[in-house]
């Protein structure tokens with residue numbers, strides 16, 4: 302987990318799980334506020350940095366009173382999307398009930414790991430290092446959704462293309 | 474380098490607390506620091522006290538927006554610009570990729586000219602500048618402030634195939650008009666020839682490369698000629 306440099310009172314912890322057996326129940330717990338983590342479809346992530354960028358922006362917008370969704374967790378999922386369509390963002394980037402893998406992102410006070418412990422206890426699945434996210438990435442799907450052009454890939458990585466769109470989507 | 478930003482009095486101060494002031498411009502301050510673990514440059518367009526607050530806010534916001542928009546538009550077309558990581562539209566800060574080890578085209582030309590050993594080596598760079606600007610104009614992006622300080626050489630690369638990165642798109646806008654593109658090139662010509670003496674033939678090489686790289690270039694060069702003529706006439710008015 303890492304501290305947000307811009308908001309040093311917060312840390313972001315990311316956890317990646319495979320062989321998940323209780324996706325539907327997890328989603329329900331998240332919606333009822335029993336677990337404090339954004340449940341993300343790992344196929345739509347290129348790198349943990351992408352999720353960090355989304356979390357940083359969510360904390361910033363929450364502090365500025367400018368979130369587009371109702372909670373910090375939904376804002377993280379919304380921020381991953383290249384468009385401003387909230388329901389589409391959830392459909393593409395949020396975990397679905399039948400999913401066998403999930404990437405969980407949680408924002409918590411620096412010293413307080415209780416949310417992380419709750420998530421670890423609730424997920425029925427096998428935790429793998431977040432560094433393995435690329436083995437879950439749906440590269441063609443991401444290129445299509447973010448509309449990454451072949452010429453763009455010549456001047457930068459897929460991660461850069463994705464992060465740039467996330468950062469400027471409010472003004473395009 | 475202990476010039477930390479924590480003593481800043483305006484609202485961007487918390488965001489800049491971990492950054493060190495690097496360059497002070499009339500329009501913005503450039504900081505260097507980290508963004509989520511990556512080397513980052515932060516461009517903060519600070520409030521201008523001499524302007525009416527609401528007007529200032531509007532202009533500053535517009536420039537931040539233009540810069541972010543142009544970055545994406547350019548990257549989509551395969552033109553290298555720093556990756557934008559995060560934009561704060563409330564304090565007008567842009568967090569972007571720090572091109573560590575890069576130098577400005579300006580510094581590269583000055584150094585090469587001073588050393589005097591191989592001025593011909595600048596030819597490849599002029600060709601590359603022409604090609605990239607033609608590509609940018611083909612995307613209808615007008616930079617608005619082209620100078621050799623607003624072009625970086627990644628990792629000190631140079632010569633043909635040089636890794637050129639364009640920066641500072643705060644005055645950019647989109648337009649398909651050859652007139653706007655011609656003025657863009659005129660601004661560059663003025664800046665180029667005044668910053669780098671005796672480079673008329675080098676700049677001509679840039680224009681030749683620009684012309685060869687785009688079907689739309691002849692119309693732009695025609696406008697450039699007109700703008701030059703206007704400039705000359707105006708200078709004779711005194």
Ligand SMILES: Nc1ncnc2c1ncn2[C@@H]1O[C@H](COP(=O)(O)O)[C@@H](O)[C@H]1O
Nearest residue numbers: 496503514555570571572577622640641
């Ligand atoms: N992303 C960047 N990476 C490295 N240097 C930069 C970057 N952005 C700006 N600079 C430097 O800061 C100066 C002023 O930037 P600007 O205000 O954008 O023109 C430039 O001439 C560069 O030397």
